[in-house]
Amino acid sequence: MLQSKSFVKKTKQGKVVKVVREHYLRDDIYCGAPFCKVCDVAAARLGSSASTIIIADTNVVLHQIDLLENPAIDDVVVLSVVLEEVKNKNLSVYNRLRALCSNPQRRFFVFSNEYHKDTYVKIESGETPNDRNDRAIRVAAQWYQNHLGGAVKVLLITNDRENKKKAIQDGIPAETVESYVKSLGQPALLDVIVQPPSEDVTMEDAEDLRPSKRKTIYPEHKPMSEIISGLHRGIYHQGKLRVNRYNPFEAYVGVKVLEMKLLSTGAQT
Structure with missing residues (x-):
């Protein structure tokens, strides 16, 4: 399946040129679960006895990479949209995440949601790139939920209040980092969580530092x-x-x- 996007831009020399970008979508990208009855399980990376599959959003990866590197956290699906965002924002965290995904001792699986015909989403009119990426994460989480047919719980981990709210409305189980870690029953992991810098700001308010997600602290006195x-x-x-x-x-x-x-x-x- 082929998606194409065309637009015009002005070069440094003042010429106007038309740019056409082609985006190929496939239906043979596997989910990585060894108990899946549809996909080829030869390259499966997730655990065969996993009770929960974790899908983390971009800001969780950016701020909680120390937690993700802890051996207690496994069976994580890293979406390609998240991988690309992390690469653009913090190359050091990106390299650490890549190391986790390539480590045979860890159960981290990269799912190319941006190239799967059922999980690729187009940006809507008036939608910011960040909101589009959040929607792509929710679509991928919902696809995993439907694809695995209830054989395992698919959990979206996000500290973005709006993203979590929309996920729950779509029927996707979603929790904050702190809530999920508490459910593991390992108090030592709570010390690994990166807390907000201010005591009067909750994790949901402080985690997402992308421009379109920042909240106004003080109202403007004058335009x-x-x-x-x-x-x-x-x-x-x-x-x-x-x-x-x-x-x-x-x-x-x-x-x-x-x-x-x-x-x-x-x-x-």
């Missing part, structure tokens, strides 16, 4: 267009912020035009 206009008209003034090294809640803003320093105190000013 950027109004600020720029105000600077040109002399209504607003711009200066460097210098935080007191002995008191993080106190800072000065030096404004050359006014020939004075403005004092700023508190966490929100």
Whole structure:
């Protein structure tokens, strides 16, 4: 099956060229489960007695690679969409993940969901690339669930609140990292989990650092267009912020035009 995508772009020389990209989809990509009755099990990497197959999203891999490297975590399906995202964001984590997938002592299996005809998804109108990738992960998890016919539990591990919510709505079992680790009954693994840097932020809020997923901490005082206009008209003034090294809640803003320093105190000013 062939999918094609065409678009036009402008070169450095000013010429407009049409680019056509072909995407081949296959139906002979196997799931990696040795107990599957449909796929070729010769290259199966998952455990024959696995009770749960784990599918982790990109941010879980990026932030919890130490946990994934622990021998207690096995029978993990690494989707190609996750592998590609990790490669683009952190090459060191990508190499560690690749080492896990190639280690014959570990049960990590790479599933090429981006090239399987039943799991490939096109980006929808108005959908961001990150949201499209999250949807691709859910589609792959649901495919595994249907493909294996209930022979094993397929669990999506994500700390993205919206992704988890949509997965549960689609009938896909989903848990956060902390919730899953607690269910294993190994308290020592909790020390391996990377916690959010701030105590007043939950793991679900802090894990996903992709631009489209970031939450606004402080509301904007003024739109950027109004600020720029105000600077040109002399209504607003711009200066460097210098935080007191002995008191993080106190800072000065030096404004050359006014020939004075403005004092700023508190966490929100």
